[in-house]
Amino acid sequence: MTADPAQWPALRLKRNEDRRLLAGHLWVFSNEVDAAQTPLGRFAPGDIARVLAHNDRPLGLAYVNPNSLICARLLESWKAPDEAWFAERLRRALAMRERIHATAHYRLVHGESDGLPGLVVDRFGGTCVAQIGTAGMERLRAPFEAALFSVLPIERLLYKNDGSGRELEGLSSYVEWAGGEPVEAVELVEADLKFTAPLREGQKTGWFYDQAANRRAMRRYVRGGDRVLDVFSYVGAWGVNAARAGAGQVLCVDSSARALELALGNARANGLSIATRRGDAFEVLASLAAEGGQFDLVIVDPPAFAKRKKDLPKALAAYRRLNQAALELLAPGGMLVSCSCSYHVSADDLQEAIAKAARSSRRRLSILETGGQAPDHPVHPAIAETRYLKAHFCRVETAFL
Numbered sequence: 513m514t515a516d517p518a519q520w521p522a523l524r525l526k527r528n529e530d531r532r533l534l535a536g537h538l539w540v541f542s543n544e545v546d547a548a549q550t551p552l553g554r555f556a557p558g559d560i561a562r563v564l565a566h567n568d569r570p571l572g573l574a575y576v577n578p579n580s581l582i583c584a585r586l587l588e589s590w591k592a593p594d595e596a597w598f599a600e601r602l603r604r605a606l607a608m609r610e611r612i613h614a615t616a617h618y619r620l621v622h623g624e625s626d627g628l629p630g631l632v633v634d635r636f637g638g639t640c641v642a643q644i645g646t647a648g649m650e651r652l653r654a655p656f657e658a659a660l661f662s663v664l665p666i667e668r669l670l671y672k673n674d675g676s677g678r679e680l681e682g683l684s685s686y687v688e689w690a691g692g693e694p695v696e697a698v699e700l701v702e703a704d705l706k707f708t709a710p711l712r713e714g715q716k717t718g719w720f721y722d723q724a725a726n727r728r729a730m731r732r733y734v735r736g737g738d739r740v741l742d743v744f745s746y747v748g749a750w751g752v753n754a755a756r757a758g759a760g761q762v763l764c765v766d767s768s769a770r771a772l773e774l775a776l777g778n779a780r781a782n783g784l785s786i787a788t789r790r791g792d793a794f795e796v797l798a799s800l801a802a803e804g805g806q807f808d809l810v811i812v813d814p815p816a817f818a819k820r821k822k823d824l825p826k827a828l829a830a831y832r833r834l835n836q837a838a839l840e841l842l843a844p845g846g847m848l849v850s851c852s853c854s855y856h857v858s859a860d861d862l863q864e865a866i867a868k869a870a871r872s873s874r875r876r877l878s879i880l881e882t883g884g885q886a887p888d889h890p891v892h893p894a895i896a897e898t899r900y901l902k903a904h905f906c907r908v909e910t911a912f913l
Contacts, residue, residue, distance in 0.1 A: 517573055517590055520562050524549040527566040533586075536894040538624055540574065540584035552578035557682055558651030560593070575629075575648025579682050585629040585648060593652055598659035601627045606663065609635075609888055617700040618888040619721045620664075625890040625898050631656065634717040636698035636709070638667040641717040647681045657690055668692025670711055672718075676819065687712055697774075703728055705752060707778045713770065715746060715815075723749065723813065726851070726883040726903040730811065731757035733847045733880075733905065738808040741765070741800075741841065743793050743834075748775025748786060750811045750849075755784040759809070762786040765796045797837035810838045811849040813903075818854040827857055828865050836869035839877075839908060848877070848906040855900040862902055876909045 525533060529544040540563060545552060555561065555576040563571040563584060573593075574584040591597050605626040609618045620640065621633035630646030640660065644650050653671075660669060669692070674685040697710045702724055709718040727750055734740065734757035742751035745764035752775070755762045764775045764786055772788040779786040789796055793814070812834055818827035835850050842848060852862045859882055870877040885891075885901040892898045 517560075517562065517592055520560060520573075521554065522550060522564050522568075523552075523555075523561045523574065523576060523584055524564045524568070525566055525571075529566075533563070533565070533571050538586040538588065538629065538892070538894060539582045540586070542578075542581055542583040545583060552576070552583055557647035560648075575646070575651070577647045577681055580647075580680060585624070585646065587629070588627055593655065595655040595658045595662070598628075598652075598656045599663050602659055602663045608890075612887055615701045617702065617721075619886075620888075622889050623898065624895050625892045628656075632717070633660070634719065634721060635664070635666070636700050636719070638665070639670070639692075639695065639698050639711075640664070640666050640668075641670045641672050641711060643675060643717060644671065644673050644683075645675060645677045645681065647683060650681075650683055661691065666692075668695070670694075672711070672716070675716075702749070703753075705756060705778075705782050707747065707749065707752070708774055708781070709747060710770070710774060720746070720749065722853070722885040722889045722901050723851070723903070725886040726849070726901075727753045729881065729883055729903075729905065730754065730809075730849055733849075734759050734809060736760070739763075739806065739843075741805075741807040741810045741838075743797065743810065743812045743838065744814045745775055745788075746771050748772075748778045750813060751775065751786050752779050752782060752784060754809065754811075755779060755786055756782065763807075764788045765793060766790065767792055794833065794837060797834075797841065801837070801840050805841055806843050807841050807846065808843055809847045809849070810842055811851075812838050813849075813851040813853075816854040817852070818856040821856050824856050824861075827854060828861060831857065831862060831865040832868045832872075835866050836872050839869055839873040839875050842875075842908045844908075844910050846908050848908050849903060850906065851901070851903040853901050855897050857902075859902040859904070862904060866904060866906065870908075874911045876911050878907045879904050880907055881905045 524546045557577045559576045563574045572586045574586045576584045616637045620635045630649035632643040669690045711718045736758040737760035739761045740754040740759040742764045745766045751762045751764040817830045883903040
């Protein structure tokens with residue numbers, strides 16, 4: 513392929529799609545392409561193309577995947593995505609994180625929000641964990657990797673490319689190290705706490721930086737001596753924060769024995785104490801209710817119940833069941849922190865699920881605040897999908913007589 517982007521193959525849009533792309537939208541869907549002018553079949557997954565309006569007005573470079581519903585993702589640039597191109601975008605991303613974080617523990621790259629579609633990078637001091645979710649970014653792995661090691665003083669990089677979204681892009685899964693000695697776990701600092709997060713065997717990149725602001729917000733609702741239940745606790749981030757805030761008892765629930773082992777270790781590392789219970793969240797909640805368990809604060813932070821739009825009805829039913837089970841364990845005047853990381857479940861959808869759960873449980877509930885993802889997970893104003901996390905902080909009382 514010629515080094516001059518102006519000579520690269522073009523992808524022309526249908527006339528009625530021009531306005532959307534000109535308004536700043538960065539995704540091109542397969543049904544928006546003028547197939548008569550530029551059949552998608554001429555492109556291989558990951559090819560770079562010029563995106564043109566119907567009248568040949570240039571809109572920008574994009575990488576293409578003819579096998580995906582999102583067939584092109586704009587790069588917001590007319591420069592070839594080489595090592596220098598990646599380095600410039602990584603420096604911008606780094607400058608923003610260093611503005612808001614005192615330590616090198618944060619999400620460094622959040623996909624399109626940082627001008628790097630299909631790429632996520634979390635930093636744990638001298639270790640970075642990257643997830644590549646698109647064929648286009650997979651083709652650009654080499655210049656990204658070189659730029660990352662040139663911009664950051666890191667020792668090692670782990671590719672944790674095992675997400676389900678890769679299948680939609682026609683990509684296989686793999687987990688592998690690039691540079692440096694492999695490690696099984698990393699240490700990180702969040703607020704005034706230190707944690708250990710597993711990498712290869714852990715969820716996602718090993719840690720959920722997106723909930724950091726919500727965990728800090730939760731602390732102000734904890735009173736000394738409170739009984740706290742952390743459901744889907746993973747390695748105890750919520751529960752350890754509650755213990756630091758003065759909770760008298762903290763019970764972390766997860767299906768993974770290894771995650772609960774790390775949760776106990778994270779509590780001990782901070783001079784705190786928690787208890788754990790292994791099992792399916794719904795089954796454990798039912799067992800606690802049968803045992804007469806009662807808590808002053810319950811956190812439910814489940815994995816995505818709706819990974820695709822067609823999953824939404826079942827997901828909303830699951831959120832209602834989960835929140836109803838949590839409400840039935842809350843003492844009058846207690847707090848429920850209910851989260852969803854499913855983009856397809858809006859804050860209003862989650863609120864409605866909680867309201868239905870409250871009615872079924874004969875509880876009166878009021879939402880005191882709603883949180884979103886931490887600022888190192890910025891939202892791109894033209895891509896609604898980059899705003900995905902919501903957390904409702906609810907005061908729960910017995911119903912009025």
